[in-house]
Each structure stands twice: as C-alpha cells, then as structure tokens.
Ligand code: NG1
C-alpha cells in the first residue's frame with residue numbers, strides 16, 4: 365500500500381470532527397455534507413474486499429427513501445448480496461478513524477483478513493439521482509484508485525441494478541450480461557414470453573400507474589419501456605421532472621401513511637404501485653368505488669408470488685420445499701393465511717433484508733418480503749437446472765407450467781429485492797391468472813395496525829430476542845407489553861431500536877384501528 369498517496373488524498377476528504385458513524389442495516393446514511401470522507405474510505409475498503417474475495421465488489425451511493433438532502437453508501441459483496449457482517453465492523457472502524465490512524469486500521473484489516481495486497485482489485489459503482497450523489501461517487505472512485513484498484517462507474521443505476529451487475533460479473537455472465545442492456549434484455553425477454561401465454565386482454569389489464577418517488581426508478585423505467593412491447597403499458601408519475609425526491613410520494617410514504625402519493629390521479633379500481641427512491645421496494649394499491657384506499661404491501665406480494673409458485677409446482681408434478689420469510693412487521697393475517705390456508709411454512713427473521721435473504725437461501729424456493737415491499741424469491745441452483753430441463757422435456761400442460769416457471773425465475777432479481785423486476789413478476793402473475801387487483805387484495809384482510817416512532821435518550825437500552833418480537837432489556841418492559849396486549853383482541857405488539865434512525869419503533873396490531881392505535885400508544889408510553 366502506498367501510504368504516502370493515501371494520506372495525500374485522505375486530507376482532501378477530511379473527516380468532520382465530533383460525529384460518530386456506523387455501518388447500519390443499510391450502510392452509512394446521513395446528511396450528504398458529512399459523507400465525503402466516508403465515500404473515500406469506502407472506496408479504499410472496497411478495494412481490500414475485492415482483493416480478499418478475488419472478485420468484483422460494488423459500491424452504491426444512495427439513501428433510498430430518505431429525504432433528498434441525505435445520502436448514503438453501501439458495499440455489495442460478490443454474489444450481489446449485502447456486505448458480510450465482519451466487514452461492516454471494519455467499515456465502521458475505518459469511517460471513524462482519525463487521519464493519523466488510517467494507516468494502522470488499513471493494515472489491521474488486511475492482516476486479519478489475510479488480504480493479498482498484490483492481488484488485482486475491481487470495483488463497480490452506481491448512484492441514485494440525488495444532487496449530491498455524483499460528487500460523492502467521485503470520492504469513492506478517488507479511494508479506489510489511490511489503492512490501485514480498477515473500477516467501472518455505471519453512473520445512474522437503481523440499487524438492485526448494481527447488485528445485478530456485481531452478480532453477473534462474478535458468475536462469468538451465467539446470471540446475465542453485466543450491462544444495463546443486459547439487465548433490460550434478460551427481464552423483458554422473460555416478461556414478454558410470460559405475457560404471451562396470458563389469456564386476458566383489454567387495456568385495463570395492461571395499464572399500470574407507477575409512482576416513481578421522483579427518483580431513479582423513473583429514468584430506468586423510461587429506458588426499459590420499449591423493451592416490454594405490448595405486454596404492459598406504464599404511466600409514470602412523480603418522475604423527477606417536477607417534485608422532490610421521496611417528498612409526499614414513493615413506497616415508504618404510501619406504506620407508512622397508508623394513503624396515495626401526491627401527484628398521482630387515481631380513478632376507482634385502477635391498479636397503481638409506488639417505488640421507493642432507489643427502486644428496491646414496491647407496494648401496490650387502488651381506491652375502490654367509495655374512494656377507500658387499499659394498500660397491497662410486501663406481505664400480500666409474498667402471498668401472491670408463493671401461491672403462484674406452488675400452483676406451478678403442482679401442475680408440473682414436482683414436490684419442492686417452498687418457504688416464505690417475513691419479519692415481525694408482517695401482518696398477522698398474512699402469516700395466518702400463508703400457514704393455515706396455503707400450508708406454506710413461514711419463518712420470521714430480524715429486520716433488514718440480509719437476514720431474510722440468508723434464511724430464504726435454505727429452501728429450494730425461498731420467497732422473502734418485508735412488509736414495506738422489499739423482497740424477492742430465491743431458487744436453488746438445483747431447482748433452476750431441473751426447471752430448465754423440465755421446460756425442454758415436458759409437453760402439454762406440464763410443459764407449459766415448466767416454461768412459465770423458467771421465465772419467472774429469470775424475471776426475479778435474485779441478487780436483491782428489485783421494484784422493477786418485482787413489478788414485472790406481479791404483472792405477469794396477474795395477467796396469467798386473470799386476477800384483478802381487487803381479487804388479489806381479497807386473498808385475506810389485513811389486521812388493522814399502527815407503527816410509531818419514539819425518540820429516547822439512548823435507543824440501545826432496548827435489546828430484543830426471538831427475531832425482535834420480545835424485549836430482553838430494560839427489565840420489566842416485555843411484561844408491561846404483555847399486559848397491554850392482553851387488553852385487546854387479535855392483538856400483538858413489539859418494540860425494537862431502529863437500525864437506520866435514532867428512534868425506537870413501536871408496532872401494534874389488533875381487531876380494530878382504534879384498538880391498534882391505542883395499543884401502540886400505550887406501548888410507546890411503556891418505553892420510557
Ligand atoms: P429500521 O430503521 O431498522 O426499522 C428500516 C426498515 C427495514 C429496512 C431498513 C433498510 C421498517 C420497519 N424498517 O429499518 O425494513 O428496509 O430500513 O432500509 O420498515
């Protein structure tokens with residue numbers, strides 16, 4: 365390592381004093397003005413990780429659904445997955461190191477991880493549409509080059525597109541071509557094949573209104589539109605030409621306020637969806653004839669997808685193990701429906717997609733979604749090979765089902781939850797099953813629920829167990845929650861410290877909205 369060069373560049377990316385940085389659930393995320401030194405240092409770290417894994421590593425500059433003034437960064441590991449936990453710690457260490465300690469920290473990491481410093485390094489970079497993103501990604505590049513790493517800057521990408529690129533580059537093109545055209549071609553080919561098989565017709569089936577949160581999703585959907593041919597007609601709203609990123613729109617706004625985004629005109633029963641700011645989350649919704657808003661969140665998306673996959677497997681005559689992975693935020697009625705009606709095993713993990721992703725890898729087919737709309741489906745290598753073989757061999761109904769499954773596998777982005785890919789999967793399933801958005805919504809009724817944020821002096825005083833459903837500390841808190849929950853019907857509640865904001869999150873559900881609201885309120889008082 366050329367420490368002279370590192371120091372020379374490092375002073376150009378000085379660390380602000382008095383701030384502590386932590387690589388959290390979604391990497392580093394904060395006001396953009398504090399992030400320059402972190403970007404430079406994540407460039408350095410990406411080079412070390414690339415040398416150690418002998419693979420291409422990704423760096424994504426985005427703060428997802430946060431306000432436009434924020435920004436963030438996360439590293440993407442070789443198969444397109446989130447950075448390994450031990451490296452998250454190195455990231456935190458490096459981000460907080462004083463200038464004079466940088467050398468020692470870099471050497472420490474290299475020694476602990478036995479990094480061969482002579483090894484080549486390659487880093488790919490993507491960024492969202494925030495005004496601060498371009499300059500910050502230049503700082504990443506500065507970090508990469510000063511350590512002698514090579515790089516490719518993809519420029520504007522959705523987060524899942526960067527995950528896709530990393531995965532393609534490390535699997536010798538088997539997953540797809542590591543270009544934006546490669547991404548569009550892979551997805552659109554599968555989508556067009558699928559919708560050719562659909563019997564339903566008519567404009568109302570083909571048209572979909574998409575709220576793009578004034579973010580990168582709009583740009584990328586516009587680029588992709590002509591690849592989709594007649595299969596789908598999307599009408600884009602909040603496309604970034606007027607409004608502010610994530611302001612009163614996008615998947616996070618729609619899910620947490622349980623109302624439509626601004627800037628979108630919705631007629632009754634029209635099928636609509638919202639992406640978040642970096643297009644890795646999606647939720648659907650519609651307004652009924654009485655003007656009531658109906659949200660179709662990640663839980664209902666997981667239900668639609670897993671029931672469709674199970675039906676295909678029955679048609680093909682294959683008995684594979686399909687599992688659904690959720691978090692504590694999954695609506696109680698979704699879990700009940702999956703387990704009791706669909707007879708699908710459901711597992712609960714801690715919040716954060718890396719936990720869900722990891723669990724989903726245990727199944728032949730693992731479908732995972734957070735209630736907020738972040739998720740995808742994973743297929744084991746053996747299943748993929750088997751389905752390819754069956755699609756070539758089987759005929760008639762079985763053959764048709766196998767071909768559908770093969771295309772559905774291609775349509776999912778298995779590297780990360782992807783709003784564009786998930787949208788196309790959902791649209792294909794609705795078309796193939798001739799389902800309206802109302803019929804989909806009617807699979808089960810969500811239990812009324814409420815999420816609250818509570819500001820406390822130190823959110824770390826709360827620790828949890830059982831996939832965050834039980835509080836361990838402070839003493840007495842869980843007993844207090846249990847007593848409150850007993851007062852309501854069909855009720856459940858939990859608290860946990862957020863991994864992305866300085867707050868405690870409270871979740872409650874019960875048989876009526878009034879009960880859910882009041883239970884959430886009572887639990888939030890018990891937190892103090
Ligand atoms: P935290 O802040 O740890 O609750 C939030 C979301 C997660 C996940 C991450 C990363 C909720 C309740 N939490 O985590 O699901 O998406 O942000 O973006 O929605």
Ligand code: ZN
Pocket residue numbers: 428429523640641642643644645
């Ligand atoms: Zn996001």
